[in-house]
Amino acid sequence: AQSVTQLGSHVSVSEGALVLLRCNYSSSVPPYLFWYVQYPNQGLQLLLKYTTGATLVKGINGFEAEFKKSETSFHLTKPSAHMSDAAEYFCAVTDNYGGSQGNLIFGKGTKLSVKP
């Protein structure tokens, strides 16, 4: 079965510092990978996704992630943190392929705090 591991339930950075949120997946086939952000008392918003092609994926709000098959990783980065980036971040993988919709398998989430 698919699984997603997010290392670190809580990450704290200073404003302007590099953001690195880690995600590893287990899959016997190339997965589709997603990063979602959730602000307090809101739904989930897609930051970026990897399906096929270029392994460095750029998303909204200056975030990007790199798919590394050899490391089964899909870490999320942002060069310079902003106070507004404080939120919960979920990495997810789909568990179905071949044309029908996939059901998301979520990691446990990482809460990002940004210090002034």
Added chain:
Amino acid sequence: DTEVTQTPKHLVMGMTNKKSLKCEQHMGHRAMYWYKQKAKKPPELMFVYSYEKLSINESVPSRFSPECPNSSLLNLHLHALQPEDSALYLCASSPPAGAAEQFFGPGTRLTVL
């Protein structure tokens, strides 16, 4: 229109009440989902509808009853809930393709007294 709407935003109900949550999307998506999210946890999948037919029920208690009246609407009927059912209930939709992301609504915050 690229959003999923959910009503109500907040709901407080007693254990003997019957209430319904509503979700709507006008993006032409043919897959719709209900999730339950407890505090500091990821969303847990409850139900999946594909082309208005229930395709997945993740062993959810019968006090939760989903309904998909048409391709744009998804309801979740609630009856005889327990306090442990208090959570954020999220609706999502997606095109029927494996690589397609799910679009989430803002959720309904449910409190069962």
